[in-house]
Amino acid sequence: MPLVPLQADVLGPDYRVETITLPPDSEGAVVATLVSLEPERPNGRAVLHVHGFADYFFHTEYARWWADRGYAFYALDLRKYGRSLREHQTPHYVADLGEYFGEIDLACWRILQRDGHERLIVSGHSTGGLTVSLWAHERQPPELAAMVLNSPWFDMHGSAWLRSPAxxxxxxxxxxxxxxxxxxxxxxxxxGRTLHRDHGGEWDYDLAWKPLESRPIYVGWLRAVRRGHAQLHAGLDVACPTLVLSSARSYFGEQTEETATRHDIVLDVEQIRRWASSVGRHVTSIAVEGAIHDVVLSRPEVRAEAYAAIGTWLEAWVEAAPSASGEQDDQRGEADDRDHGA
Structure with missing residues (x-):
């Protein structure tokens, strides 16, 4: 259990929140924020979720789905996003995606060492999906059981010139x-309007933290993302099973409520599927018909299909695998058998 008292989060009394103090940068003080939800019947495993661009964690249905399976659920609002954004900061700006690795490391220490969970699944959406893939490749944590990537940003969509060497x-x-x-x-x-309940959508979230008009993009930040793309395209070496979810189709024509609620209108899903295998050795890619960019915010019947796909994949590749402690127990048992002449 945590050694420090945690406060109730804006999502309600079931969710706890804590601030992670980070080294200051050129703009001053920097923090990240860790939100958590405890399951009623814990299985010793946990999930850490990382959001995308101009976003933050408000996905209570997603958290509850994991908790109902016995996973302790954690979500990280990265520096300069959501709960972690301070008045003196440029929203979302970093010069290198590797700057996020420190707060992911500190979140993992809290989850694995402080709170005592044996295994970890990392979840990432959009830019967060790219970031956690780079982090997993760099850190190679032995407790990492799997990754679930929801429409990860794996390349620059648009004209071919935007992806050219020039x-x-x-x-x-x-x-x-x-x-x-x-x-x-x-x-x-x-x-945004198809998502937020004040504009005809289903979801309630803070428009100051996730604005309808997104956020400005700066060249230094885009440089960091493109360098991350280049590293991914050269091939990462993430050993754990990885699930890549995306919509079945993108749409970049005139945006209407109809197209926005049945397609990914943010990223090119063909690029997502093209580069999925570059993450590591064991990648499953699933296209969900009718899904939007954030797959778990799609229409209810589409979400149900997405959750069913995650569940089937978990049962096949993650939950069927022995835990780290189970592997050690098996090894000890084999040694005992040998000692007794078995």
């Missing part, structure tokens, strides 16, 4: 010399 070199140079230069872009609010 474009990448230009972003690299400009990101180094003028990192805080904002990249002009048109942002539709259709996706």
């Amino acid at each position: 474009a990448r070199a230009a972003i690299d140079r400009l990101g180094a010399s003028r990192p805080m230069r904002e990249i002009p872009r048109k942002v539709s609010t259709v996706y």
Whole structure:
């Protein structure tokens, strides 16, 4: 159990929240925030979820689904996002995705060492899916049992020129010399309006933390993402089973409520599936018909299909595998058998 008292979160009394103090950066003090939900019947395993761009954790149905299976659920609001955003900070800005590794490490220490969970599943959405893949490759934690990636951002969609060596070199140079230069872009609010309950959607979340109009994109941040993409494309070596979920289709035409509620209108799902196998040695890719960018926020019948897919995959590749302690017990048992002449 935690050695420090935890406070109730904005999501309600079942959710606990704690602040993780991080080393200051050029803008000043920096924190991350860890939210947790305890299961009624714990199985000794835990999930750590990392959100995407211009986002934060509010996915209570997703958390409850894991808790109902016995997993302690944790979600990390990364630095400069959601609960962790402070007035003196530029929202979401980092110059290197590796800056997030420190807070993921500290969250994992709390989950595994302090709270005593044996095995960990890491979950990531969109940019968070890219970040946790890079983290898992870099850290290779022995307790990592699996990863679940929900529409991970694995490449730059749009015209082929944006993915060309010339474009990448230009972003690299400009990101180094003028990192805080904002990249002009048109942002539709259709996706957000189809999600939020005040605009006809199903979900209740803080529009100050997840604005309908998204957030500005800066060249230095995009440089960090493109460098992450390049590392992924060169091939990562994540050993644990990994599930990559995406919509069956993207749509980049005129955005309407109909297209926004049945397609991924944020990322190119063909790119997600193309690069999924670059994560590691054991990757399963599943396309969910009618899903949106954040698959677990899709329409109820689509969510049900997505959860069924996650459950089947877990049963086949994760929950059927022995835990670390179980493996040790088996080894001790084999040694005892040998000692007794078995």
